[in-house]
Amino acid sequence: MASIVMERVYYRYRGQAGWALEDVSLSLPWGRILVAGGTGSGKTTLLRVASGAAARIYGGVVRGKITLGGKAVLVPQNFDAFILMPTPRLELIYVMENIGFSPKEIDERLQDISESLGISALLDRRVATLSAGERQRVAIASALAMSPDILMLDEPLAYVDPQTASKVLDAVASLGVKAVIVAEHRLHILRRWATHLVYMEKGRVKYTGPMRKAQDLPLSMAIQLMDPGEAARVAEARGCLG
């Protein structure tokens, strides 16, 4: 049983000539998945297409078959625009109302989610007065309130320090999400967190499989997955240490 299966998927944004995703076939397990690759590699597009948001919002052409093993929610890199309500409490209540939770369930989940993400004290502050790290946690809380099976985070480390991000990722795991998919290019920061790796280049998937067995990666990526001793030997031999 897989969380996401894509078979020969192509996607092109409206008004663009080239494919942003090209011949993507993969089967992602449940668990912690890292999607890596440089800018323009198609990481963000992969998440948009897999969650179903791409064609609905950006138009364009989707080809191929996508099967989701459960409900997927994507928190975009610009998490500010993901928060629709003026305060965190209203935001969480609003999304839970949309799903049809009863007031009692809303109260319980509101407490659980805000405690796990450390935003209990912020619930009645105006979102505009919160720091970037706090707003990101509110955005993730809002995604979690929708009780997704698959949570996708696009570059969650871009505006947040690694220690805050790893606390958030731990909290997410404790809240019953079955698959967490993170797009990020700095492999070495998440190499112990992730169990599965997808590596992309120019809209194509170059590797998909267990983190530990990753192969055929460019050296700049592969070196981040090695243990330091081996990495030092390889890097020294290739003369890439400055």
Add this chain to the structure above:
Amino acid sequence: MSLRLEDVWARILQGVSLEVDGGVVAILGPNGSGKTTLLRVIAGLLKPERGRVEAPSRVGASWQNPYFSFHKQSVTEELEEMVGSRERALDVLKSYGLGELAGRSPFTLSMGQARLLSILLAALWGPELVVVDEPTSGLGPRERGMVSRLISSLTSTILIATHDLDFALEVSDRVIVLDKGRIVLDNPSPEVFYRDDLYKLGFPRPLAVEIGRAAGRVVRSVSC
């Protein structure tokens, strides 16, 4: 150029004193430690509630969202405003390998290209000091390399606020660590990255440090 802060209190900052007279200074700290607030004070955008600030009158700045630094139709026009003539603007673009962006609207650039342009705009109007807030957020490995080369090529004093230790190790001459609005560490780079006290705040070790420790020498960057 001289920058002096004496017992500065502003928003989250709690009595920051600091002297900088050149080089590339990295300001590190977790989210909410006051990095951006400190840069805002230095750039003259935020008046401290208490304390003294002696900063140059011309301070260039590139903030977290680079697209807010743009207001013209094309990349060339943006640079032309800074350097005076179209020819010089095109020369600058070419010398940083950005020649093909000349006619593009700045608002359609990728995050990395926009970051490079906004740092150039901050640095090219003749400021004595340039502050750069989170220069690597949202950038891929290739673009990080370009930003680090750009920063090393500038002659003015540079202050960088970042939580990206890999990047700070690569470009900085000095490291200042902020935590909860106070300076908790101020040391020359790269030595400080090979000491344990830098990692008390929970930052993971940069790749270059892990490799450097295994190789038994000081490594500042890994580019394969």
Add this chain to the structure above:
Amino acid sequence: MYPARARLHPYTGILLAAWGTASTYTGCLVPSLLVGLGLLYHAGVLRRLLPLYAWVVVPVTLAVGLGGGPGEGLRAGAGLLALVSILSASMLLLDPLEAAYSLARLGLPLMAGLVLALVLRSSEYMGYAVYEARAGLYGRGLRGIRLLLSLPGPLVVHAFNLSSMLGEALYFKYPGRGRSWYHRPRPGMLDYLVALLAAISSIACYMGHFSIL
């Protein structure tokens, strides 16, 4: 809840806005001025809003005053102040989700009810954009009038991008049929008080008191 200290029933809010507008236009300024400013003070937002109001009210007072004499100017200024304060009070003292519920009960589409919440959030987000754009342009040496003239560029682009980002958020958060309602608004003391004040002052106005005209 939001706002923290005070809250009006959505229907009170709608009726208050209508009453305030009507009584301002008929020249019965003092009651709507007092109720509007009083409510904003009670909600604890008056001090933040006053400078904003000054930007609107002072130029109008001066312009009308120069044309038609000081009395005319003051009347125009006071009328405008009454209008903006009563309208912002009737909007800011609503809980956006309660407002959505009440409007849905009146038969409007769900999205229409949520517009108030989206407007509140987007306007705060635009406020942030203004600050960031000012900082960005200041950082490349633009000052004074040149900075002001350059501001619209980045802001228009930001507003445009914001709409596609909102689209992405709404794809996951669009209000559907299976929606539940967490709180159903009930009228409280403040609603009765506002209704009472409006009724009394309307009668007083009718009998000729309070009117500036």
